Amino acid sequence: MRYKTLIAATALLALAACGKRDALRxxxxxxxxxxPATAATQPDVPALLTPPIETRPGRSDDVLRxxxxxxxxxxxxxxxx
Numbered sequence: 001m002r003y004k005t006l007i008a009a010t011a012l013l014a015l016a017a018c019g020k021r022d023a024l025r026x027x028x029x030x031x032x033x034x035x036p037a038t039a040a041t042q043p044d045v046p047a048l049l050t051p052p053i054e055t056r057p058g059r060s061d062d063v064l065r066x067x068x069x070x071x072x073x074x075x076x077x078x079x080x081x
Contacts, residue, residue: 024049 024045026032035042 032042032045
């Protein structure tokens with residue numbers, strides 16, 4: 001059992017050491033995507049990899065701010081069957 005754990009830990013350590021450390025850039029012979037029509041400048045690699053805030057908005061649909069009973073919801077029905 002200890003032997004398997006040691007092998008698994010070694011494999012995970014070796015796999016973790018394989019991370020890429022160089023800056024990202026297009027592959028040889030490839031170029032960045034064309035400039036968007038509404039953009040003022042051509043976005044670089046970090047700008048393309050950073051998601052805009054609209055893709056990960058904060059949750060704002062929960063109307064309860066404290067621990068309290070939820071009001072009855074006539075659409076909250078049990079599954080059929």
